[in-house]
Amino acid sequence: MVDCFLKKKLEISMRLVPHASDNRKINLLELYLVVKREGGHRNVTENNLWAVVAKDMG
Secondary structure (H helix, E strand, C coil), rough: CCHHHHHHCCCCCCCCCEEECCEECHHHHHHHHHHHHHHHHHHHCCCHHHHHHHCCCC
């Protein structure tokens, strides 16, 4: 259903899958949950916690 919507309504033919620098796929739900646990995007960015997020995600 999502693919149909993207193709027909938004005319998007492909979806990009985020990858880490070593070409591993990134689980977006896990990323969201880790960032949320650390206080949200703003808190992670303002307090330079992205290394903590990366460590928590393995």
